[in-house]
Amino acid sequence: MTDNRLASGVASSAGSNSTSNSGGDISSNISSNISSNATRGTAPLPATLDALRAALGDDAVRIGEQIGEHAMTDWTRHDPTRPAALLLPRSTEEVSRALAICHAAHQPVVPQGGMTGLAGGAIARSTDIALSLERLTGVEEIDAASATLTVRAGTTLQTAQEAAAEAGFELALDLGARGSCQIGGNLATNAGGNRVIQSGTARDQVLGLEVVLANGDVLTSLGKMVKNNTGYDLKHWFIGSEGTLGVITRAVLRLHPPRAARHTALVALDGYAAAVNLLRRLSSRFGNDIGAFEIMWPDFYDFGVKLTGTRSPFADPHPLYALIEHASFDASDDGERFSCALTEALDSAVIRDAVIAQSVADVRALWAIRECTAEFPVRLDAINFDVSLPIGEIGAFVDRCRAALDQQWPGNVSYFFGHIGDSNLHVTVDGHSIPGVDHHAVYAFVYEMLRSLHGSVSAEHGIGLLKREFLPISRSPAELAAMAAIKHALDPHGILNPGKLF
Template identity: 45%
Template sequence: MDALIDAIRHVVGETGLVRGEAVAARATSYWDPAPCRARAIVRPASTAEVAEVLRLCHAAGQAVVTQGGVTGCSQGADARAGELVLSTERLNAIEAIDPVGGTATVQAGVTLQALQEAARAHDRLFALDLGARGSCTVGGNVATNAGGINVLRYGMMRAQVLGLEAVLADGTIVSSMNHMLKNNSGFDLKQLMIGTEGTLGVVTRVVVRLHPLPASRNTALVALRDFDAVTELLTRMQRDMAGTLSAFEVMWNLYYRAATAPGGHRAPMADAHPFYVLMEAEGADTTADAARFEAVLAAVLDAGLIDDAVLPQSEAERRALWEIRENFEAMLVGRETFLYDVSLPIGEMAGYADEVLAAMDATWPQGRAIIFGHVADGNLHLFIQPQQAGATHAQSDALVYAPLTRRQGAVSAEHGIGQEKLGWLDRCRSAAEIALMRTLKQALDPKGILNPGRVIPPP
């Protein structure tokens, strides 16, 4: 038996180790059904076990890729041949909920939805939310600095993390389980792990912020004539809803038509409008908040800012509207699709989208570019579907990423760099920034065993 694998088995036990055909029985990721190619999958059940596994791998120079829910979109956790997968699936305990202090202490393998539900049981809100909530994990959310639909009001995952525990490449445990909003006692070491995609350490436990559970929720889907109307609506909603606006999701016409095409979701309004916005506000007074929301909508409708509006009358109707925005699998079936996640100033979005659409028409006239996004936080998502034999990912990348530099944009808003975007990082990060990333990597992982070949381009 392989000496390293045998040593790891003694640490995690037989139930903590997946080998042979059982490895290939697992998919590479949510997006790639190909069999996992890892040397083995290790499933530690504690921080101490993670530390011992990494100590062994460090001594052996064994490459390790950390996996949570395997829902990432940038191939950051896709295991390559010869790599060892370190899965957090058994680190799945919600250790404590403190409703008074407004914190939750959880292990890295807890799913986002499980944390949301546990907080809700204590009349508290864990504010991060995204479509993969049922599968993605808190550790993965930390590693990628996940965003989602509530960033407008509550911020990215970075804003939710108060403290964490992580294991460095050599097995050193760094425990910064801070529970306070204010703590300027030296370096804020948790920032070394947030958004660095597992390249500097493996997060095992996290302390996150909880907010008061909103008593009211008001939702509307509206149609608009142009992007100027979209931005004006955003300005008015942020101002007139007095800080309660929590989501503002924009769908270009093609997205809405694809989502509500036969076999998809029921269309709550006509599909001929150029733009659609799904927005939501949360507050503390059910009656007053509903009255304010409806009054603001009436005002923008009277002003001619929106052309149509639908307000759900039940939770089922509300969920049906959100399904249009969150459940887009039907438009991907049977079509080669390249997924993108970019950010840029709101004022640049309309021009950028027009440029991509024009390039799409010139490159693949029979294809389609589907655009949607959070917009209020500067984030657009794109599905590029060439529908032409021989179309390559590299061609698609150039079409999407090339216009970003002159528009002060970035190649990743919330999905991370992973393996997929390595060659494009220098479009939005300077040579000095990338050099500093390499310095940090060398300092914390001198043998380069943690998620190698991800995030940081080779020299």
């Protein structure tokens, strides 16, 4: 690598205004209320499938061997299950017809996007009907005056990014699964990704949304206005709702001016306090021109270097590494100011060492280390955590978590990394290193450590199937009751993605 080395509360009766609680009883009541409303655990009636074929056409209703592996599980590879049927609607109207039929039949439906989710949210049971958005694709419009892109939900993130770029704009959302994940899935999970520090989460990109409700009603709010105070902002109920409140069919997304110059640096640090110090220095100098601030602890960094076959640009190992992107609107920005800021940080001993990528190949090589997580499902028996904590507390949490894991399961191999600028820490424990230990025990052990810190059990991947029993660690009984009330109001038969989230 060529480098430029710089030197060597709703219900007050719940009685809690805390964000965490120990109310396991209350949450299990909520779950059982919702599932008892809903869900027939039996295969769809032949009459339901006939009605769906009549409404969508035979080729849009697949059963049995016609359903490929893609529809059976998401990126977690958890419990692959062939759904009872797979629907492939081509339009909002067809989604609406399908849901109206399933609502009348009390038939559970699981919306499926690109199946890159990391919480098991899109996995259907063998008695569920999966509804894939894969035929609902295409960018419908780019409105240069409003700086918006109107897109169908099944369009991949990468396709939407490319369309924005061709029109001279930038879609701020970006994540490693960009080639497969869909805009509908991104919004249903309120995806985060690499640029949250700069432009916010998926939620922050949305101006308008079209959603089909459980009973087939179409809620079209495809406004392009930034300001619109006309009552409840309904789109926010569906963003991050993981397919439990409605099927997203179209969206109007904000576009941004393109960042014309990007500079990427890999920095070696003494420890977490230094990382926060650097983050604050760079933020005060560059504001949201800091486009990524990714922290890698040595276990993760060494693994990423090995996995990608990259040579570490540093001769010596360091306690912490940060991958930082500076993204400027100014095409003539040659990175000198960014480089100076890092030199100053080096001179004042905030950082130990740094390299700045000098070519596109360098940038790719540095990002490949961070994005080696794409290989985790293949290389590891990955027990993944996607938690958030106040930024100042993450370093201490990592130390505590590592010590506790080592005490509980000596010899465990665990990797720590995260989008620290967004208060988001990822931990992956390799189940291969602790043979015979049930994954559930590891989940419970780590999540329990978050309770007293008022941390979140999901920063960005969502609750889905895999984290639902841990939701009460991060949500109070009053919050859970409010969520259940919204779910019941919008989906009284509980047909949409039953067993997820709650």
